[in-house]
Amino acid sequence: MHQGFHLNFQGYSHMRNMVMAELRNDLAAWRILLAAVRTGSIRETALQADLPAAKVSRIISELERELGFELLDRSTRPMKPTPSCRDLVEGMTPLLAGFDRMWEHFSKKEAMRHVSFAAPIDLCRLYFSALVAKWADAHPGITFDIRPEATADDVRNGLVDVAVINYVPLDATGLVLRRYNSSRTPLLATPEYIRAHGAPSSPEDLAQHTGLLLETVMHPPTQILKKNGAASPILRWKEVFTTHDQMTLRELVLSSLGITVDLYAGHVLPEIRRGRLVPIMPGWRREPWQMSVVTRWEDEARSKALSDFAAYVALEAEATWAPIREETNRVVEEAFRRRLRS
Known part of the structure; x- marks a missing residue:
């Protein structure tokens, strides 16, 4: 019933010194209860929450006192939630998950301070490493991890934040593609x-x-x-x-x-x-090589810094490679004509 919900106890060390008053208004107490329902064990819940087992037991007992009914059947091993507790958990699980999503969204909106960037090896060596370094110099506090090339799926799966790719992905769902060059x-x-x-x-x-x-x-x-x-x-x-x-x-x-x-x-x-x-x-x-700078839409929605960086890379790359593309086409056509004349 609760396999898709991941309990997050980070930041709840205050529970060690919590005064037992109005626990039902404390999200941390509800996380403790949900963990106890999932594990069926006070000891296992205490380990996950990094709290003494006696403290976990008192938190659940205090919730029961405030609510006026029993939450866990402690006579069985593992413990089982009572019918009333199951109803509470059904309602509380999506609320906590929604709170976590909201908190993650707003806490990360301007907080991206580390960006992983991938590009084809040759382009990294010849161009993008210097471009990334230039951006980093102008934006202190943001660090970069430059990696070997990655695919659009790597970006979609969160393995890399920004990637330069040389093809048009068949499925661009969830991605932001900024095309900057096409060359034959x-x-x-x-x-x-x-x-x-x-x-x-x-x-x-x-x-x-x-x-x-x-x-x-x-x-x-x-x-x-x-x-x-x-x-x-x-x-x-x-x-x-x-x-x-x-x-x-x-x-x-x-x-x-x-x-x-x-x-x-x-x-x-x-x-x-x-x-x-x-x-x-x-x-x-x-x-043709179809060159793009790729990010995840949800990452850009959370981080203006990431969005600005990806836009900068694409605009700078387009400005750099457009004249190179024109010169390359001209030189290749001249070489073909020389060969036909010879």
């Missing part, structure tokens, strides 16, 4: 690799090549490419190297080990400009 990624390889293995012209040709793929908590290895809205068959490779971060993927492709479909071109703009990397298979791309 071409297939890339070095001229050395192409001279040694040839250049594929279609997704089917990739079966003769080595694929350099990304696999993270947010991103399974790419299996399909698209061109003008049409999807390719599931990709087949002669060999596959899989890594878990963009910077390692960058090193693999620059080492002429294969073709990458997942490397964000913004990470290798100088190499594309110089011809150290070349885009191949014009028009074929993986699904």
Whole structure:
């Protein structure tokens, strides 16, 4: 009957010195009673409430005296609530739960002083760590825990407060998504690799090549490419190297080990400009990276500080990455044109 209600005794050490008067008006006394009903034991209730067993027994006895009827049948082991007590508990349980929710809401509304933040490893190293540090400097008293990337479900389940994700979740229930960038990624390889293995012209040709793929908590290895809205068959490779971060993927492709479909071109703009990397298979791309800053709606409702931080991150990221996106698109298109002319 009471399994979904969690008794919270924190902050009720005053019960040790309580004067026995009008206990029925003290929420702590009702918590003691509910715990006794749930455990069926004075001793177990005392342990949970961090009170002497004799004190717990006196509190329940005083409630019985004030109410004018017996609450617990002490002749049985475990103790059983009387019919009148069961009626009281049925009414009191939702009231206490509602009080706890109200107290939690108002006590946390401006009290968030520690924020956990997650982003893809490469973006954390290159950008977001400095952005978070800048915010922290301007808002003393708020500390941050920067973690490896997390999913939208991790945010929804309360495992992280704020996350940068690179996809649009199928279910955004309970989440606040602030989108800040969308970018497409071409297939890339070095001229050395192409001279040694040839250049594929279609997704089917990739079966003769080595694929350099990304696999993270947010991103399974790419299996399909698209061109003008049409999807390719599931990709087949002669060999596959899989890594878990963009910077390692960058090193693999620059080492002429294969073709990458997942490397964000913004990470290798100088190499594309110089011809150290070349885009191949014009028009074929993986699904765009859809970048968002994600929080829980209920967390933002409780904490203006968290809401302000998430909005700041998204606005700063959008302002930073919009010109990078435009420059990346321009450089990649120029590289395609150079390759067509050669």
